[in-house]
Every structure is written in C-alpha cells, then in structure tokens.
Amino acid sequence: MREQPEQQAPPVQRLRIRYAKRGRLRFTSHRDFSRAFERAVFRARVPMAYSSGFNPHPRISYAGAAPTGSASEAEYLEIGLAEVVDPAQVHALLDEALPEGLDVLEVVVSAGGSLAEHLEASHWRIDLADDAETVAAAVESFLATESVLVERMTKKGLREFDCRAAVVTAAVVPREAGGSTIDVVLRHTVPAVRPDDVLAGLERQAGLIPAQTALLTRVAQGPLDEHQGTVGDPLAV
Template sequence: MPAMPRQDPPQQPPPVQRLRVRYAKRGRLRFTSHRDFSRAFERAVFRARIPMAYSSGFNPHPRISYAGASPTGAASEAEYLELALAEVLVPAEVHRQLDESLPPGLDVLAVVESPGGSLSDLLQASRWRIEVDVPAADAERAVAAFLAADEVSVERMTKRGLRTFDARGAVTSLAVVAPDEAAADGTSTVVELVLRHGEPAVRADDILTGMTQLGGLTPGGPALLTRLDQGPYDEATGEVGDPFAS
C-alpha cells in the first residue's frame, strides 16, 4: 500500500492585537538565563490565561518576540518583548495578570499597544550602571585610559567559540558618578556607561574587562551590572530614549 501523503499542518489565524512589554530582572533573578526566562514567561502567560496567537506548523507555540535580552548575571530595568494576541485586551489588565503570575524579581513595568514596526530596530543603545568594589580614583584612571584608547580588544567566549573584538567603538559615554542609594552597599564605585548596539554585540562586562586590562583594576568582588535604559539613541544629546514613546 502506498504511503499516505503527509498533510500540511493547519494554518493559525493572524494576531488581532500586539502588545509590547517592559520588564525588569532584579535581585537573584538576574542570574536567570534568557532560555529560563522565556520558559517562565510562557508559564506566566498560561497561568494568566492570556489568549495568545500561535505560530503555524506541526508544533505551534505562543507568538512571543524577545528583543535585546541582557546577559545572564546582569540586572536590568529595561528588558522588552512583544506578545501577539488572539483577542483584543486592555493593556493595563494584561500588565496586572502577568505581574501576578511571574515570580518576584521578574517584574512587569509597562504594557502598551504596539504601533507596528520592529521593536528590535528601536533598541539602538543601552545605559548601564556598573558597581565595582574599587577606590573611585582607580576607577577614574581606568575610565580615562579606556576613553583615551583608539581600540580596546577584549575576548569573550561565545556560542561560536572564543572571540576577540573591539569594545571601544561601541562606547559613547563612560564616567564615574557619585554613588547613590541604589548602590549595593554604599561603598562601591559607580560607573555609568552608554553602549551602542551593533555587531558584534558589546556588553557592559566587556567594558569592565577593557577597563581592567588598561587600568589594572583589582575589584574586591564581582561587579554588579544593571541596565537602566534601552531604546533609540539620540545622536545630538547622546541619550537613550524610551522605545514606547516612539
């Protein structure tokens, strides 16, 4: 008997609404990998009974688009994703339902309707705070050495193996700032950084590596990296904007 031809999977209906979500990774949850977060978020969507649109194919999955995820170990106040929905919902109600369904430390900060276009294209730069256990004078010397260099080569292990790349070109501003109540212990030196996004993707820990190489920093413990903002980059002011305002 001849084999029956394989039937194509049913096509899912298109989404009727798209929502953009800003969320934070705080405390111990900063060690959550992107894969672990995506699993936790999908469980939260299921618990909250959000009517998701699904992809077509033999293994449909909820249509969630992640953009500009921070590296494992970094805290963040500016992580973004987009949901495609099968029903039109009130963004404020989705905000409440998702925040109640996620564990403390993975916190939903805002939910808005998508105006269309690519969310990833709006995430052009990030503003970071680096809290490092070194004297402020040492950090200032390392910052000055980094900014004075035409190129700063750093190495990092990636999925494709060990890569060497220039970290200097991605930095638009780097400075030691006065510590505030947000510092981990009140004694850390705080460095603020603005990074352009590009290829290869330069991370805040790469900048710290470059500062350590050039300035001979010897931190007393691991640095705390926190992404404060992520969004469009203003060439005139050097500031990182709000992607939800675009």
C-alpha cells in the same frame, strides 16, 4: 501524504512589554525566562495568538535580552493576541503570574514596525567596591584610547573585538555606601559589547581589577541620541 497542519489566524493585536530582572532572578537565563513567561501567559489566560505549523507556539518575540547574571530595568518583548484586550489588564495578570523578581513594568499597544529596530543602545550601571578616584582614572585612560581589544568565548569560539568602539559615554560617580559606579552607554554592535567586556577593557588598558565582583544593571535600552549620548524610550516611538 502527511496531513497539512491547520493554519492559525494572524494576531489581531500586538502588545509590547517592558519587564525587569531583579535580585536573584538576574541569574535567570534567557531560555529560563522564556519558559517562565510562556507558563505565565497560560496561567493568566492571556488570549495568545499561535504560529502555524505542526508545533504551534505562542507568538512571543524577544529583543535585546540582558546577559545572564546582570540585573535589568529595561527588558522588552512583544506578544501577538487572538483578541483585543486592555493592556492594563494584561499588565496586572502577568505581573501576578510571574515570580517576584521578574516584574512587568509597562504594557502598551504596539505602534507597528520592529521593536528590535528601536533598541539601538543600552545605559548600564556598573557598581564597584573600588574608590571613585581610581576607577575614574582608569575610565579616563580607556576613553582616551581609540581601540581596546578584548576576548570573549562565544558560540563560535573565542572572539577578539574592539570594546572601545561601542562606548558612547562613560562617567564615574562615588556611591554613598562606598565604592563607585560607572554609568556607561553602549551602542548595540555585532558582536554585542557587554558591560563585562568594558571591565575587561579597563583591565587591559588601565590595569583596573575590581576588588569584588561588579554588579551590572541595565537602566535603559532604546533609541540612541547620538548628539546627547542618551538612550530613549522604545515604547514611545
């Protein structure tokens, strides 16, 4: 009989981490980031807890990763540790070990429960070269429609879904440097509606075709206040 693997001890502490994807690192895929993060915890000598089994892995749980190509100020993960450590020390060690552009912003002790359960919505900023008046008219038409169907290729093939249903709020403001910004809050749904899906919906509903490639940035991710249409801090709950 094959010898059974050694059972690893459960984590004695869990830390939740908020990090950013900035600049050219926005093109980092989730798989690339997970590899970079595992190398970072090894270099930083963070006392990770490991899973049991024949191929133990460090206990890292990722939640709500942004699409490749979009920047983000609100990416989250949770790590399980074999020792109790100072979150501020882990913050400093990881920020030093990760490449510039993958920046650790906050490290707190887990309050328990599931981190993913607190990630109900995202606040996105869509920066466009188009003038605010044109974009505002397109957004107004989009919001006045009950349903806007778009298509996107997924792992299961081409899927059609309603991108309008996920939009909680959307507002357009002019940019000082020219162009405009759409501030949009998206409810997390299945399948997930992304900001590029909203752009596809604006094209389909109002004929808006951006003059240049849009810059997508996730500003916040967390619990949704349905009444205010705002996104809260998942590390504060």
